[in-house]
Amino acid sequence: MWRKCLSSLVASQRQVQPMLRLMHHHHPNQAPATRPPKILITGGLGQLGIECAKLLRSQYGSESVILSDIIKPSQAVLENGPYIFADILDFKGLQKIVVNHRIDWLIHFSALLSAVGEQNVPLAVRVNIEGVHNVIELAKQYKLRIFVPSTIGAFGPDSPRNPTPNVTIQRPRTIYGVSKVHAELIGEYYYHKFGLDFRCLRFPGVISSDPPGGGTTDYAVAVFHEALRHGKYTCYLKPDTRLPMMYIEDCLRALLEFMRAPNEQLKRRVYNVTAMSFTPEELVDKLSKHVPHLHVTYKPDSRQLIADSWPQVFDDSDARRDWHWKHKYDLTNLVDFMVKDVQENYINVENGERQTIKI
Numbered sequence: 001m002w003r004k005c006l007s008s009l010v011a012s013q014r015q016v017q018p019m020l021r022l023m024h025h026h027h028p029n030q031a032p033a034t035r036p037p038k039i040l041i042t043g044g045l046g047q048l049g050i051e052c053a054k055l056l057r058s059q060y061g062s063e064s065v066i067l068s069d070i071i072k073p074s075q076a077v078l079e080n081g082p083y084i085f086a087d088i089l090d091f092k093g094l095q096k097i098v099v100n101h102r103i104d105w106l107i108h109f110s111a112l113l114s115a116v117g118e119q120n121v122p123l124a125v126r127v128n129i130e131g132v133h134n135v136i137e138l139a140k141q142y143k144l145r146i147f148v149p150s151t152i153g154a155f156g157p158d159s160p161r162n163p164t165p166n167v168t169i170q171r172p173r174t175i176y177g178v179s180k181v182h183a184e185l186i187g188e189y190y191y192h193k194f195g196l197d198f199r200c201l202r203f204p205g206v207i208s209s210d211p212p213g214g215g216t217t218d219y220a221v222a223v224f225h226e227a228l229r230h231g232k233y234t235c236y237l238k239p240d241t242r243l244p245m246m247y248i249e250d251c252l253r254a255l256l257e258f259m260r261a262p263n264e265q266l267k268r269r270v271y272n273v274t275a276m277s278f279t280p281e282e283l284v285d286k287l288s289k290h291v292p293h294l295h296v297t298y299k300p301d302s303r304q305l306i307a308d309s310w311p312q313v314f315d316d317s318d319a320r321r322d323w324h325w326k327h328k329y330d331l332t333n334l335v336d337f338m339v340k341d342v343q344e345n346y347i348n349v350e351n352g353e354r355q356t357i358k359i
């Protein structure tokens with residue numbers, strides 16, 4: 001699949017531009033903590049993890065944020081801050097890391113996403129469900145603040161789709177969705193039963209120049225790479241498939257603001273967040289302004305069924321009310337930034353041009 005092609009291109013060259021913009025976005029009202037939290041990110045070499053580490057390191061210092069995964073890291077990752085091996089299925093190994101590094105916050109990104117999960121259900125059950133059991137229990141034992149992302153995929157065909165409120169029926173039809181509902185519920189349960197500081201945001205499709213992990217919303221990243229390289233793209237969703245989406249900078253800022261929000265401000269442990277909703281044809285229309293001869297064809301596959309059961313428009317008014325969530329990027333500036341990100345972080349690198357910013 002296209003993920004393989006992309007990651008083999010310049011996997012070690014994930015660049016820093018989106019996070020640099022974020023780093024200049026300070027939080028003047030935030031009182032400095034006496035000691036920065038020591039943070040462990042699991043599944044840290046995926047689409048969200050590396051960028052998340054950059055943001056958190058810019059706020060708390062390089063040594064305060066430990067990236068972990070079961071993947072061999074690039075040289076660039078190693079040069080940028082602490083990286084360790086951590087298999088989410090190995091409880092003892094995780095215990096050792098938390099104790100030895102005196103971890104305070106756990107950001108749990110390890111997962112198999114929606115499309116990949118359907119290809120290997122037993123593995124998705126292990127990573128997405130057993131993995132969550134491990135980190136939740138760990139967080140309880142060592143009194144960690146824990147963030148576990150959920151997703152629009154935690155809803156299903158019985159949920160209202162336009163808009164989808166924070167609290168409504170959830171009967172997802174993918175193992176990914178089932179495992180995320182499980183994560184939401186067990187996290188809330190540990191909060192009520194043991195006082196665990198469990199925090200969870202339901203993200204929409206996250207868009208960045210880095211290769212995504214095999215989800216249903218991946219087309220909205222792939223189209224940029226294919227359009228800018230070849231001027232054409234075959235989309236696996238129908239042109240009018242509307243899904244909620246968010247630029248990575250907004251996604252990670254939401255995570256940081258939510259993690260920093262005082263407990264008293266939070267009326268619930270699980271919040272919807274989003275920035276926009278669009279269809280492939282609306283995205284292509286905007287992208288055509290940058291690639292005038294762009295030719296997109298549509299060949300729906302099994303991911304269409306998944307998309308048809310997911311929210312079209314996500315209602316995140318609770319997050320906006322309780323901890324003042326506000327997105328910055330809409331469709332127009334998302335496209336402008338993505339064109340720039342893909343060009344600078346991937347295409348120029350492939351073409352051997354000198355990079356001005358190194359991670």
Ligand SMILES: NC(=O)C1=CN([C@@H]2O[C@H](COP(=O)(O)OP(=O)(O)OC[C@H]3O[C@@H](n4cnc5c(N)ncnc54)[C@H](O)[C@@H]3O)[C@@H](O)[C@H]2O)C=CC1
Pocket residue numbers: 042043044045046047048049069070071086087088089108109110111112113127149150151152202203204205206207211212213214215217
């Ligand atoms: N990217 C998106 O559009 C969205 C992502 N999310 C959630 O955010 C989190 C991060 O997502 P991405 O970075 O996009 O995923 P990704 O698929 O790019 O990365 C997941 C990482 O988990 C790691 N992993 C797999 N098995 C593991 C194991 N046994 N032990 C430790 N690590 C293991 C993989 O090596 C990979 O680096 C996931 O929980 C996902 O469900 C939620 C909504 C949208």
Ligand SMILES: CC(=O)[C@H](N)C(=O)O
Pocket residue numbers: 113114115150151152153176203204205206214215216217218
């Ligand atoms: C929206 C998600 O959770 C993810 N990108 C997927 O499509 O599986």
